[in-house]
Amino acid sequence: MSDYIPSQIEPKWQAKWEADGLYNADIDASKPKHYALTMLPYPSGDLHIGHWYAFTPSDAHARFMRMNGYNVMLPIGFDAFGLPAENAAIKDGIHPMKRTYENIGQMRRQLRSMGAMWDWRREAISSNPEYYKWTQWFFIQLFKHGLAYRKMSPVDFCPHCNTTLAREQVWGDDRHCERCGTPVIKKNLSQWFFKTTAYAEELLNFEGMDWPERIKVLQTNWIGRSEGAEVKFPLADQGSINHAAETQSPDSQSVITVFTTRPDTLWGVTFMVLSPEHPLVDKVTTREQQADVEAYKVQAARQSDIDREAADKEKTGVFTGGYAINPVNDEKTPIWIADYVLMTYGTGAIMAVPAHDQRDFEFARKYGIEVRVVIQPDDTAPLDGATMPASVPASGKMVNSGPLTGTSAAEAFQVAVKFITDKGVGRGSINYKLRDWLISRQRYWGAPIPMIYCEKDGWNPVPDTELPVLLPEDVAWKPTGESPLKLHPTWKQAKCPVCGEPAERETDTMDTFMCSSWYHLRYLSPHYDKAPFDPKQYDYWMPVDTYTGGIEHANMHLIYTRFFHKALRDMGITKGPEPMIQLRNQGMVLGEDNEKMSKSRGNVVAPDELVERYGADAVRAFLMFFARWELGAPWNPSGIDGTVRWLRRVWTLFTDSTQVGSGNCSDDTKKMLRRRVHQMLKRITRDFKQFEFNTIVSGLMELFNEMTRANESGAYGTPEWNEAVDIYLRMLAPVSPHIAEELWEQTGRKYSIHDQPWPTVDEEAAREEEIIIPVQINGKLRDRVVLPADASQEDIKSAALASEIVQKYLEGKPPRKVIVAQMRLVNIVI
């Protein structure tokens, strides 16, 4: 017998598996396929314990599927473009490419040390030209199909990173940059967008998707569908009230279009509010108000700074001096601007109904604007706009509302929509919170946007034959607010694909979420050069059967990749409604201090040290054991000792026959051993299917304890013992693959355990012969009775009543009621 020394067995088996191509995933029509995908890491340099927490159970589950007869593909790659590499370049002068590929080398080594069943031949790196060639190609496809467009738009801008951010990338109460934490400001730039909103409705449909309910709810709320109406408010000339003519034929320069979810309250409008960035602000602002409006616009653009210093969240705004005409009653309505109205939601303009909307109410009270009641609740005294202390939500009858007066609140919405439609001043409309996806980044380390601008022919895609548009390596890292590519002396010079005259390349690069929207397709054939993927591989492997990753991607990556798939499907490139059938999310491993792990907090746990000290098998098992996977937990460094002890004991029990008084063993012991083995097999099989990894490991520990007891009763060496070892090692194999392989060999079994089928439950062996029925009196446990497993409910009842303890409690009187709950429990009411 030898000691269990992980550092000796783990590299040995990793090398052998690699040499044998044990985990190579190739098309095999004779087997059902299983595409297991884990969100690919960003090559930050060092593998984090969080990576292991994500990867290890995903690997174990993939291994479980493999043992269940599936042809499993588990690929790995790197989401290699991104800002950190560029920031490091600005800071340290190290080229992002050099840094990124060095980091990938380091992380590859770390990843290999965990013994996962990745097929490294399928590795894909998004910053490789052979990869981003196709990212660019997809951009062009989206452009050609009308899903990519350019617009000037107020965007969030990070003054530190000198780059725009998607709305989804702005974090926190202080609206700071996701990457660097700097509060963002707004800036107007002309940029590329994808029309994600074109798929908003379809993205709300999760039919046939085995995704956590939580994620579906998060995405549904993020997409944020709401039904309402668009209503046109023509501008009023200064000092003029009657604009009936304009109401009939408004043009976009003289009309404010609002989106409202409450068209029924149109008669209660007493003011309007534009977003400070709204294009009509300058037009409606009077000379007298100009200074105030300009000052407010500046303040709104720096909203984050102000928010930070503001003690309360009181609404602020400024009157523009301008008026619009309420089209339902031709009333002159003052136009304000306020930063609580967002240019990026709805139309960037609202009608305000202070009597029935709390935000509008607070604003009106603060600035002394009229509050006009148009809904009178059935059960209160008549409301008075001048004195009411708060807005009143709708329920009751319309009052003071022209032709709608008297309509019940329930019908008012439909009646109002019909009224404005008939009058030609608006229409019913559906609005989404979801915005189109801002793709442009004024950065170097990303895939160049493959577009060329010509004075004569406008924007045109780079011809497919000239892809990829390579990133130049000789650039300067000046954070000037411009893309480094723009400052390159020659790179941007191009020929117009239409007329051949000198033209200019797009110098922005793409959001890296673009790269990660289709990496699951590149894994299919990472070196294929005729298309983004080999159709033969696609037809066999897609869709992804199991996708694992963090919940933090619910509203970004997981929406983008669904959008991407659907857009490509409509172009005939992909097939089926969704890219990923089953999704499972893991929680987060926090630091010991219960805070998110980060270098700045100094609470990062380095997996390399753990592997060195305890071995990958123990670290893997512990990561599965120490928390419920989908919840995560703070790192608990002492708990790992228990896992190490367990593996060491398994090693000793399975390899050391000297400690055993083998030979004599009762039939009862053997029977009991088989029963426990098959019961546990049943439990662990169920837990694997349900991604409940912590109980898989605790189950293995429990069964080990049973086996230890059986060993003490002399079970070693019996056929039942050998079966137990056989099944035990197979169940251990997905969790701790190295020690399982080693013990498999040492117990004289044939390489490789990872080619073995998952064991089958022997239901007969698992069946209990006796059942122990708890007996409660008035709901309190008082006794237990033991009966044969095939006892009837009547048998259970009489056995319970016969119990001495029960008799004592009954004091000779009959029980009031006896409940026999299936074969589970008896409750006697006295």
Place this chain on the structure above:
RNA sequence: GGGGAAGUGGCGGAAUUGGCAGACGCGCAAGACUUAGGAUUUUGUGCCGCGAGGCGUACGGGUUCAAGUCCCGUCUUCCCCACCA
């Protein structure tokens, strides 16, 4: 403000459908083996109580023979989003 998740021993966590609360592990205590123990091993370990027994799943109610689990209300923590019209 909106949405989501959660609250069980000293700690991480178990508990199939409403049916024995605390599996498994850590830690701790006592013993064994040791020159030694941050090794190994045995036993014990929810709380109160000498005991019979009582009390216990954030808090307060409710439904039920029976509630960690279901219902109503409250509090706390974490996450996501946010003047969303």
